[in-house]
Amino acid sequence: MRKYLNVFKISFAQEFAYRLNFIMWRVRNVLQILVLFFLWTTVFSDQGRVIFGYDKAKILTYVFGVLIVRALVFSARAVDVAGEISKGDLTILLLKPINYFRYWLTRDFSSKVLNLGFAVVEIAILFPLLKPAIFLQTNGYSLLGFAISLTIAVLLFFTILMATNFVAFWAPQVGWGAQFFVIVVMSDFLAGSLFPLDILPAVVQKVLLFTPFPYLIFFPIQVYLGKLTGMAMWSGIAISLFWLAVLSILTNKIWRRGLLVYRAEGR
Amino acid sequence: MKTAIKYFKVWWMMSRNSFMQMFAQRFGAIFLLIGKVLRFIFYLSFIYFLLKGTETLAGYNINQTIFFFLTFSLVDVVSQFFFREVYRFRPMIVTGSFDLVLAKPISPLFRSLMGGADILDLITIPPLIIAVYLIGSSLHPSGVETVYFLLLFVNGLLIATAFHIAVISLGIITLEIDHTVMIYRDLTSLGRFPVDIYREPLRGFLTFLVPVGIMMTLPAKALMGLVNLQAVVLSFTLSFVLIFLSLKFWNFALTKYSSASS
Numbered sequence: 001m002r003k004y005l006n007v008f009k010i011s012f013a014q015e016f017a018y019r020l021n022f023i024m025w026r027v028r029n030v031l032q033i034l035v036l037f038f039l040w041t042t043v044f045s046d047q048g049r050v051i052f053g054y055d056k057a058k059i060l061t062y063v064f065g066v067l068i069v070r071a072l073v074f075s076a077r078a079v080d081v082a083g084e085i086s087k088g089d090l091t092i093l094l095l096k097p098i099n100y101f102r103y104w105l106t107r108d109f110s111s112k113v114l115n116l117g118f119a120v121v122e123i124a125i126l127f128p129l130l131k132p133a134i135f136l137q138t139n140g141y142s143l144l145g146f147a148i149s150l151t152i153a154v155l156l157f158f159t160i161l162m163a164t165n166f167v168a169f170w171a172p173q174v175g176w177g178a179q180f181f182v183i184v185v186m187s188d189f190l191a192g193s194l195f196p197l198d199i200l201p202a203v204v205q206k207v208l209l210f211t212p213f214p215y216l217i218f219f220p221i222q223v224y225l226g227k228l229t230g231m232a233m234w235s236g237i238a239i240s241l242f243w244l245a246v247l248s249i250l251t252n253k254i255w256r257r258g259l260l261v262y263r264a265e266g267r
Numbered sequence: 268m269k270t271a272i273k274y275f276k277v278w279w280m281m282s283r284n285s286f287m288q289m290f291a292q293r294f295g296a297i298f299l300l301i302g303k304v305l306r307f308i309f310y311l312s313f314i315y316f317l318l319k320g321t322e323t324l325a326g327y328n329i330n331q332t333i334f335f336f337l338t339f340s341l342v343d344v345v346s347q348f349f350f351r352e353v354y355r356f357r358p359m360i361v362t363g364s365f366d367l368v369l370a371k372p373i374s375p376l377f378r379s380l381m382g383g384a385d386i387l388d389l390i391t392i393p394p395l396i397i398a399v400y401l402i403g404s405s406l407h408p409s410g411v412e413t414v415y416f417l418l419l420f421v422n423g424l425l426i427a428t429a430f431h432i433a434v435i436s437l438g439i440i441t442l443e444i445d446h447t448v449m450i451y452r453d454l455t456s457l458g459r460f461p462v463d464i465y466r467e468p469l470r471g472f473l474t475f476l477v478p479v480g481i482m483m484t485l486p487a488k489a490l491m492g493l494v495n496l497q498a499v500v501l502s503f504t505l506s507f508v509l510i511f512l513s514l515k516f517w518n519f520a521l522t523k524y525s526s527a528s529s
Contacts, residue, residue, distance in 0.1 A: 020443060024446035024450060031457070034469070035456065038465045039324075042324060043317070043321050173292045174295045174298060175295070177296065177297070180302045181299070181301060181305075184306075185302040185305050189305075194310075199313070199317055201316070
């Protein structure tokens, strides 16, 4: 346990080594949130308007919820795994008495803690400036569901990210393309970062809810907003747990197969 | 004329090399291309379904809002197609290999800015032009409005050029490019929707300081008959001022190049 604590500390310190990098990344997050904020504020310029089952307070809570949940779920150091494999740097970690998955999960946690801290500061700055109407959930049951679904989302994203990066075992040059496709495009859009998925037609929503992506962002925020309670909430949690189990097994299998073909190029 | 032909030949040669490099990594490029197309479709679907529910956005109907998005995409993709080399500029400065560019008998700015067009963007440009034409036609513009649109589209590209020159100039001085260019892209991405949706002072910022409104929103508005000749002239004046300032900045930045590591 202590070695992972040290990995956490070192990784946390490393984030500060590239301060400008990190600050720019956060600036980009804020800009994306500003687009959504102004877009939805315009759509809900009439205070009493309810569209797609959202009033102004709930949709703006969704926008700010995305800022927080994205910081927790999507911030990850494991994006470097593909590069590590293609450069042969993986060898260094394979020689160490450390579990590869736990190592990257720990590094991800350090990144999440830092990003979450910044997201909270950003919200503290944006709130007085934008003065958004916000929905505060007080129901303990929904808050518990939110905490559970958020934890699953973090682990689910980790498995998706690792499986995507392991493509580099077979095709070292494809790592960046695969990551752009799965992480930047699929996960971001189909997870509900840009818009709540319930603006889509019912059929599309139903199909999407059988994929792992909505459980990364959309589902936890829906639970927080109290739009999913009781059976709907628990069945969603069950589906996301199912995906977590399936993807964990799959990622492990890809890892084992990948190690068989790993040639440590560049070392 | 002779110089123009020479530069076109150089650009053609550099772009061909860039295409061949991309083909060497074709599987990654296919993923990237599919990702780009999907992202475009997702945005388009979002606007479509949103406007299906709300009917209007800041007073614009579904076709008009889609047209704003298509105009943004076209300005963005065309400038990415021409200026992709900007993303590869930093290693030249960091390693000092920019010396080799300075020693060649062509403009170092031309080489740094347009030293390799992006084939992925080239693939997406024709369908985008068709979409702009189809949705634009449905807005029933007059001949003058169409001319204003085309002029302001070119003007948008001029402003994009000025920003890319500023980014690489800043790169020479600070060695930082990747994030500056991404911040520029994030700022311009605010132009996916008409700038009318933004509140002051952000709207003013996007109109005058980082003229996303003039780059992306104004051409689309021109086609809708919402822009007069005076606005077109003012927009061109602004873009020429920006080009002039960016060229001054480039010349200043060159004096700060230290040729480190070479």
